[in-house]
Amino acid sequence: MSLAPVNIPNLLSAGRLLLAPVLLFMADQQRQDLFLSLLALSLCTDAFDGYLARKLNQTSALGARLDGWADYFTYGAMVIGLIWLWPEVFDEQIWFLYTGLICYLVPTITGLLKFRQLPSYHTWSAKLAAVLMAPAYFIMVLFDQALLFRVVVIFHIWVACEELIITMILSSNRTNVPSMFHAREMMRRQRLKIRARRDQLRRRISGQSNDKCPIE
Template identity: 40%
Template structure:
């Protein structure tokens, strides 16, 4: 049964709203894209903070948050491609690298545990902030430095997530770092 609380509702909002970014891209509505993208990012930040403050963290909440992230990460590049094809052409190698970097830890988790990981490590959270800011700076100011830097930081997050999957013996959510995974392994 779905636990109705504010963090889960925010994550569900992201799951439902992420595909609308595709519509904004398809119908060439960049303002709507930025509004939706901002709302998705804000709800992503708030769901975790509210869950911890209200002591409403749960396995379900962690999974909903991860599914919201995945949908956002899948829908955003497609919408950007439709809205800003020239930027996508220029940044194609970095965009493909980011997608591969996001997918590899998921593959490791699926192979080992049969489901997606929801670790939410500190490095992953930092990389999400850097990537979001990098995408915004790239699209608004046509400056790719932060976007490129975020990709390199994603590599660190990917390595940590894969290492955590290799270290732990059973799937677990909300692992703050590889150090925590090493100390909590069972």
């Protein structure tokens, strides 16, 4: 009896989920060094799990949703860590943090209301924002330089707008939608498939009707 192959990307996402409460514990204990070390580990695994999923042909809807949940909890731990470990930085950047929070909440709530599921689009723009957020956060807390962080937050406004557009375009929840243009193409193909099925059904009905007609 052969064992099922281990889904490494899903394990990495699960590991990030488990790291989130550990990050909160380290922040509560005022361990800045361990908090940043574990956060760096979490963000590094986030950078590799998508690549490994494609490389190992282990992409799945479950993996996309698991990765999305890990993102939510990790970013939540980053904000709480900022409040507990660097309160002065939090106070200085509070309006940008509120902006970032709105950029996460609005697309998420919109997707939940329409699809009854958390959206996990993983757009190219969201991936770029995530890659930039990691160094921006570390530079801000270690060197008190917040320019890159502010730029990334402003870019998140576009990320949120694109995710809202994708939600409006799609008729059902999809995972791994690279951009709003891909969403439009998905819907175009779906309409073509529906039209082809309707035409096939009409031909069948028409053929059955012709078979039933008496021959004079």
